[in-house]
Amino acid sequence: MSTAGIETLQYEFPGRHPASAFAPVLVGVVSSGNLEVLVEPAPGSDRCTFRIETSARGFGAIWEAVVRDFHARHGLSGATVSIHDMGATPAVVSLRLDQAARGVTGARP
């Protein structure tokens, strides 16, 4: 797939739960209807940043709502979340994000 079809979205929220040092967490795979979520520590930051690359263009409003709800659930601080999406539904995106958060030390259950 050419990158011409890829849409890049970025969101940032103030964190609530500072994560202690954690190793990067990777869940999911980049395949049709699925996505890969990578959560990495962002030392010194008190925010949670989302960077999304998706093959399905035009769903910015839904992405924003999905990551906003995720952030309301977990409130990660000092973390960067990178998403590579190939047309996953919001249900799958939310599930992957929650699975990734489970691996982050200090995140709420």
Add this chain to the structure above:
Amino acid sequence: MNTPRDWNTRATNRRERLARVARELGPALAGKQVDSAKVVALLDAVLEPGDRVALEGNNQKQADFLARALTKVDTARVRDLHMVQSVLSLPEHLDVFELGIASRLDFSFSGPQAARLARLVEGGHLRIGAIHTYLELFGRYFVDLTPKVALVAAQAADRHGNLYTGPNTEDTPAIVEATAFSSGLVIAQVNEVVDTLPRVDIPADWVDFVVPAPTPHLIEPLFTRDPAQISEIQVLMAMMAIKGIYAEYGVQRLNHGIGFDTAAIELLLPTYGESLGLKGRICSHWALNPHPALIPAIEAGWVQSIHSFGSELGMERYIQARSDLFFTGADGSLRSNRAFSQAAGHYACDLFIGSTLQMDLAGNSSTATIGRIAGFGGAPNMGADARGRRHASDAWLRAGREARRGLGGARGTPRGQKLVVQMVETFREHMQPAFVERLDAWQLAEQAGMALPPIMIYGEDVTHVLTEEGIANLLLCRTDEEREQAIRGVAGYTPLGLARDRRAVENLRDRGVIRRPEDLGIDVRDATRNLLAARSMRDLVRASGGLYEPPSRFRNW
């Protein structure tokens, strides 16, 4: 005017037709058996213009040889037939309209031919009387759509004309009964003629002609779902169904609609259901085709009985070896019966759960899409409260109490209610939202000139909407506004879900009308495919002890 009325014209007409067949077929007719090569001549001799003809098109079994023969009749003799049949599945089922052999149609389901049927209707090739549920159509066979001629399929016949249907009896008894006892004529295609049948499913004196078919009748494995294709979201929704509905109401008697959503539930019973201590408390009695996905639950001792609408290819040996659970004949093989199983599903089950394509904010759901006239099949009878039901069960009483709490007068009179669950992911493929302001069914009704939009399950009958976001219990909603917000509250990130009144939804959640996975004690991160009791077709075969023999298209190992 003094001529006394002849009260027996139908019997006379029947004798005339039988004599005509004997005359025209000559030595090609031996007793009731007709030479295969003379099948078209048989139909030419039997049929008259305008006849109402029941061509056996079932959900699974097809009278395909007779369907092909019907497309070859002499249109100078046979025309304007009125076809009455359950399922339009084969191209020949529509060819007869294009060829001018038939002109009217009353049916139930046309899944595989739905797009072509819509084109033929638009082109004026046929008039549809009505689209029915199976039970309605069977009912009308005995009222105002009685067939003059029935063309049915059986596994075998003996020399007398007794029929053995094998496990896929399906619609045959209903069709033959209506035809044979109204001076109609019954023609059966059979795979073989034998001296002694394993059992008699249709007695010989209800059958007029038997034609050996050159190839066995077609049959489709419609209810086989490969566990490898079940998603984590389907696992999550299945967990919610089991814990939030089945366990909550103590559902012991039920019917599952077709699909991966319900296959996931079946495969979670021996794992997740077991971990909740639910064995023996839910899912003991079923109106269900022999779903391969139910094998692990059966093997784990969950199931006490299963009555089936039809059979499922590959399940024959497994069914024979588990005859305590299935309805089987003295020959050991399954006896299915669509009419009885539909009645069982409607009146003797406490819950129906099925998937849908679209739902509106009143809870009406439909699988109709533009340009396709697909019909209903059995879902509306399974997925409707049985208003005539009078026997009680705990699940039925509790649903009735929830729906009537606080009401007076006629609407508050104590009675039970069937649980009707619509299980749907908020987005379908290609990000098509499942929740919509207006069902496509309305536009289809306008295009095809239907009296009503083809709604599969009416919102009035739906008791629970289950999505990945949670369960909306519509029984507890007291106003249309509450119902709308309850549905929006589980509609996820669809436009209708995003436009929810957040405060109203939180209020419904406080009242238990909406329940999220966490409200049910379910951690969404536990929803993995590892919970499935079988994760592949091979696992199902293994679980069956090698008795289940999947058709080749499902043998992917």
